[in-house]
Amino acid sequence: xxxxxxxxxDVAEAAGVSKSTVSLVLQASPLVNEATRAxxxxxxxxxxxxxxxxxxxxxxxKSRIVGIVVNDLTNSFFAELAVGVDQVVQSxxxxxxxxxxxxxxxxxxxxxxxxxxxxxxxxxxSPARGTTAQDFKPLVAAGIPxxxxxxxxxxxxxxxxxxxxxxxxxxxVEHLAGLGHCRIAFLGGFADTAVFAERMxxxxxxxxxxxLGVSDDLxxxxxxxxxxxxxxxxRALSLADRPTAAVCFNDAVAFGACDGLRARKLEPGIDFAxxxxxxxxxxxxxxPALTTVSVDPQxxxxxxxxxxxxxxxxxxxxxxxxxxxVRLAVRESSRGGLNASGRxxx
Amino acid sequence: xxxxxxxxxDVAEAAGVSKSTVSLVLQASPLVNEATRAxxxxxxxxxxxxxxxxxxxxxxxKSRIVGIVVNDLTNSFFAELAVGVDQVVQSxxxxxxxxxxxxxxxxxxxxxxxxxxxxxxxxxxSPARGTTAQDFKPLVAAGIPxxxxxxxxxxxxxxxxxxxxxxxxxxxVEHLAGLGHCRIAFLGGFADTAVFAERMxxxxxxxxxxxLGVSDDLxxxxxxxxxxxxxxxxRALSLADRPTAAVCFNDAVAFGACDGLRARKLEPGIDFAxxxxxxxxxxxxxxPALTTVSVDPQxxxxxxxxxxxxxxxxxxxxxxxxxxxVRLAVRESSRGGLNASGRxxx
DNA sequence: CTGTTAGCGCATTCAC
DNA sequence: GTGAATGCGCTAACAG
Numbered sequence: 001x002x003x004x005x006x007x008x009x010d011v012a013e014a015a016g017v018s019k020s021t022v023s024l025v026l027q028a029s030p031l032v033n034e035a036t037r038a039x040x041x042x043x044x045x046x047x048x049x050x051x052x053x054x055x056x057x058x059x060x061x062k063s064r065i066v067g068i069v070v071n072d073l074t075n076s077f078f079a080e081l082a083v084g085v086d087q088v089v090q091s092x093x094x095x096x097x098x099x100x101x102x103x104x105x106x107x108x109x110x111x112x113x114x115x116x117x118x119x120x121x122x123x124x125x126s127p128a129r130g131t132t133a134q135d136f137k138p139l140v141a142a143g144i145p146x147x148x149x150x151x152x153x154x155x156x157x158x159x160x161x162x163x164x165x166x167x168x169x170x171x172x173v174e175h176l177a178g179l180g181h182c183r184i185a186f187l188g189g190f191a192d193t194a195v196f197a198e199r200m201x202x203x204x205x206x207x208x209x210x211x212l213g214v215s216d217d218l219x220x221x222x223x224x225x226x227x228x229x230x231x232x233x234x235r236a237l238s239l240a241d242r243p244t245a246a247v248c249f250n251d252a253v254a255f256g257a258c259d260g261l262r263a264r265k266l267e268p269g270i271d272f273a274x275x276x277x278x279x280x281x282x283x284x285x286x287x288p289a290l291t292t293v294s295v296d297p298q299x300x301x302x303x304x305x306x307x308x309x310x311x312x313x314x315x316x317x318x319x320x321x322x323x324x325x326v327r328l329a330v331r332e333s334s335r336g337g338l339n340a341s342g343r344x345x346x
Numbered sequence: 347x348x349x350x351x352x353x354x355x356d357v358a359e360a361a362g363v364s365k366s367t368v369s370l371v372l373q374a375s376p377l378v379n380e381a382t383r384a385x386x387x388x389x390x391x392x393x394x395x396x397x398x399x400x401x402x403x404x405x406x407x408k409s410r411i412v413g414i415v416v417n418d419l420t421n422s423f424f425a426e427l428a429v430g431v432d433q434v435v436q437s438x439x440x441x442x443x444x445x446x447x448x449x450x451x452x453x454x455x456x457x458x459x460x461x462x463x464x465x466x467x468x469x470x471x472s473p474a475r476g477t478t479a480q481d482f483k484p485l486v487a488a489g490i491p492x493x494x495x496x497x498x499x500x501x502x503x504x505x506x507x508x509x510x511x512x513x514x515x516x517x518x519v520e521h522l523a524g525l526g527h528c529r530i531a532f533l534g535g536f537a538d539t540a541v542f543a544e545r546m547x548x549x550x551x552x553x554x555x556x557x558l559g560v561s562d563d564l565x566x567x568x569x570x571x572x573x574x575x576x577x578x579x580x581r582a583l584s585l586a587d588r589p590t591a592a593v594c595f596n597d598a599v600a601f602g603a604c605d606g607l608r609a610r611k612l613e614p615g616i617d618f619a620x621x622x623x624x625x626x627x628x629x630x631x632x633x634p635a636l637t638t639v640s641v642d643p644q645x646x647x648x649x650x651x652x653x654x655x656x657x658x659x660x661x662x663x664x665x666x667x668x669x670x671x672v673r674l675a676v677r678e679s680s681r682g683g684l685n686a687s688g689r690x691x692x
Numbered sequence: 693c694t695g696t697t698a699g700c701g702c703a704t705t706c707a708c
Numbered sequence: 709g710t711g712a713a714t715g716c717g718c719t720a721a722c723a724g
Contacts, residue, residue, distance in 0.1 A: 005407060005488075005700095005701085007700090007701055007702080008702065009701085017710075017711085018711045019701095019702080019703095019711085020703080020704080020710070020711065020712085020714095021709085021710060021711080023702070023703060023704085024703095024709095024710090026702090026703095027703085031709065031710090032709070032710085033709060033710090036709085036710090048484070048487060050459075050462050050463055050484070050488070051463045051465065051701095051702090052404075052465065052700090052701050052702070053463040053464050053465070053702095054400050054403050054404050054409070054464065054465050054700095054701080054702095055404050055700075055701035055702045055703090055716090056701080056702055056703070056715090057400055057702095058398075058400050058401050058700090058701080058716050058717065058718090059700075059701080059702050059703050059704080059715080059716050060703070060704095060716080061351065061716065061717090065398070065443075065464070073424060073425050073428060073429050073432070074422075074425060074429055076420075076422060076425070077598060078422060079419050079420060079422070079425040082419060082444075082446075083419050083420055083446050084647050086419070086444070086446045087446075090445065090453070090456075090457065093697070095443050095445070095457070095460050095461065095464060096443065096444060096445070097411075097441050097442065097443060097444075098428075098432070098443075098444035099432060099436065099441070099442070099443060100428075100429050100432045100433075106434070110436075111436065111441070113396075115441065116396050116697090117397045117398065117399040118399050118400065118411070118441060119398065119399070119400050129642055138394075138396070141394060142351075142396070269723065289363055323718075351716095351717085353716090353717055353718085355717085363695085364694065364695045364696080365695090365717090365718080366694070366695065366696080366697095366719080366720085367693085367694060367695080369718070369719060369720090370693095370694090370719095372718095373719090377693065377694090378693070378694080379693060379694085382693085382694085397717095397718090398716090398717050398718070399718095400717080401700090401716070401717035401718040401719090402717080402718055402719070403700090403718090404700050404701065404716090404718075404719095405699080405700050405717080405718050405720080406718090406719065406720090407700065407701090407717045426703080479716065536717090615709070623708075670718080675703090685716095
C-alpha cells in the first residue's frame with residue numbers, strides 16, 4: 001500500500017513549491033503566503049504526510065522528549081507521580097520515555113544510558129535503592145537537566161524535589177501531643193535511608209519541642225511494610241510503660257499497626273492513636289481511624305516536570321532543591337480519641 | 347564544559363581509524379580486528395562518546411521504540427499492565443513512550459500522532475472510552491503494528507488482546523450454581539460497552555447451561571463503581587424473589603455490593619455470595635469473603651508486548667485476536683457459604 | 693579488514 | 709515570499 005515514507009519533497013512537488021516553503025508552513029511561519037499555505041496543508045493532509053521529528057531533532061540537535069524512570073510503577077504512589085509528570089509534559093508538547101526499574105540499579109543504569117542515546121533533553125527520576133551520585137555523572141556531563149524525586153541522593157549535583165518528611169512527622173507529633181498523648185512511639189522503617197533519617201529527625205525535634213523528650217525504647221524499627229507494622233506495634237504494646245500513640249514510618253506500617261491493634265481487641269484511633277506517612281497511597285479508601293501525613297504524588301510529579309522544563313528552557317540551570325509541603329489529614333473518627341478512652345494524662 | 351556533542355568522527359580520528367570502522371565496532375560487527383576494536387572502545391570510553399540513536403534511526407528508517415498509551419494509569423490495573431509491557435520491551439532492547447489519556451479521546455489522538463511523528467515502530471493501547479476504528483487508520487496506513495488491550499474496538503483491523511470476559515463470568519456462574527445457588531443476579535455495569543456485552547453473554551449462557559434460565563429482573567444495571575454496587579445490591583435485595591448470590595460486573599461493583607450487604611447486617615460470602623471481576627485490582631488485599639474472576643494485568647501487558655514485537659520483527663503481520671484466560675479465585679471464607687446459612691435449595 | 697562516498701528527512705542561511 | 713545549497717550523526721554499499 002503506502003510506498004515508502006512520504007517526505008517534505010513529496011509534498012513540495014505535489015504542491016508545486018520548494019521544500020523550504022513546506023518546512024515553513026510546518027512550523028507555522030508567518031513568512032508564507034496564505035494561499036500557498038492552504039494549498040500545502042491540503043496536500044499534506046490528503047497525501048498523509050507525517051512529520052519526521054527524528055530528522056528535525058537531528059538537524060537542530062535538540063529534542064522535545066524527556067525521560068522518566070521510576071523504581072516501582074506498581075506502587076500507586078509512583079503511578080500517580082508518573083501521571084503528574086505526564087500531564088505537564090504532554091501539555092508542553094513533549095513526549096516521555098518511561099521506564100520502570102523495579103529497584104534494580106543496573107537496569108536503571110541501562111535505561112538511563114538508553115535514554116541518553118535517544119537524546120532526551122531532561123530526566124526526572126525516582127532513584128532505585130542503592131543509586132549513587134555516580135549514576136548521574138553522564139547526565140550532568142552532557143548538561144542534561146535531572147530532577148530527582150521522592151528519594152534524595154547525597155552528593156548528586158542535580159535538582160531534587162522531596163516531600164517534607166521532617167515537617168510531616170513534626171506535625172504529626174504535635175497533633176498527637178495536642179490530643180494529650182505523652183508516650184508517643186515511632187514505629188517502623190530501616191535506619192539506612194535518607195527518608196528515614198529525615199522523618200526520625202522530625203520526630204526527635206518535635207518530641208523535644210513539645211516537652212516530651214525522646215526515649216530510645218519508643219523508637220521501634222521494623223520492615224517498612226504491613227507485616228512490619230504488626231510486629232512493631234506488638235513490641236510497642238509490650239513495653240513496660242506503654243505508649244498511647246504512635247507515628248509510623250509510612251502508611252504500610254500504619255496499616256500493619258492497626259491490624260496489630262485489632263488483633264488485640266484494641267481499636268485504632270480510640271484505644272491507640274496512629275499516624276502514618278502517606279507513601280503508598282493505599283490509604284485512599286482505607287482505615288477511617290487513621291490520621292495520615294499526606295503527600296500529593298500527582299502534584300509532586302507535576303512540579304517536578306515543571307522544574308525540569310524550566311531548566312531545559314533556560315538552557316540548563318544549576319541544581320535546585322525544593323521541598324513540597326505535606327498536610328495532616330485527620331479523620332473524623334480519630335479526633336479526641338484520647339478522651340474517649342479515658343486515658344488522658346496530666 | 348563539554349564542547350559540542352562528540353561524534354563518530356571524533357572517536358575515529360582520536361583512534362586513528364575511519365568512521366565506518368567505529369560504526370562497525372559500535373554494532374559489534376565481527377568484521378573488525380580485535381586490536382582496533384579494543385582501541386576504539388577505549389577511546390569511546392574515555393572520550394565519553396554517546397551513540398546517537400536518532401541519527402541511526404533516521405539513516406535506517408526504523409526505530410527501536412514503541413508507544414504505549416493507557417486510559418488511566420492511576421488505576422493499578424493499567425499501571426501493572428504498563429509494567430508488564432515495559433518489562434518485555436526493555437529486555438528486547440526497546441524503549442517506550444508512555445502516555446496517559448485519562449479517557450480523553452482527543453488527547454489520545456494527539457499523543458498517537460505525536461508518537462507517529464517520533465517514528466514508533468509499534469503501539470500498544472488500551473483505548474479511551476469513545477475510541478473508534480477511525481483512530482487507528484493512520485497507524486495501519488503507515489503499516490505500524492498496533493495491539494489493542496483490555497477493551498476491544500469493533501471494526502479496527504488491528505490486533506487485540508482481551509481478557510476472557512465471557513468465560514470468566516461463565517465460570518463464576520457455574521461456581522455459584524455448584525454451591526447450590528438458584529437465584530443468581532448480575533449486578534452493575536452499563537450496557538454500552540463491548541466488555542459489558544461479553545460478560546453479560548457469559549452470564550446468560552451459563553445460566554441456561556446450568557438450567558437456571560435467565561429472568562430479566564435478575565439483571566440489575568448500575569454505574570460500574572463502588573457506589574453503583576451498593577445501589578444495585580440494594581435493589582436486588584428488595585426483589586420479591588430474592589437472589590442469594592450475584593456476580594458483579596467488576597470488582598468495584600462487588601466491593602459496593604459487600605458494603606451494601608454489611609449495611610443491612612448481612613455478611614458477604616455467608617448470607618449472600620458475591621463474585622467480582624477483577625478489573626481494578628484494589629482486590630489485592632481486600633474483602634476476604636469475595637470470590638473474584640481474576641485477570642493478571644502484568645501478564646497481559648507482557649503478552650501484548652510480545653505480540654507487538656513479533657509483528658514488528660516479522661515486518662507486519664495481519665491482525666490477530668487473542669483472548670487471555672482468567673481464573674476464579676475462591677477465598678476460603680466464601681466456600682460453601684450457602685450451607686452455612688441454611689439457605690440451600692432443591 | 694579498513695577507508696570512501698552517499699544519502700536518511702529536515703531546517704537553515706542565503707540569494708532571487 | 710520563495711528556491712537552491714549545506715550539514716546534523718550515522719549506516720550502507722563499494723573500493724582499496
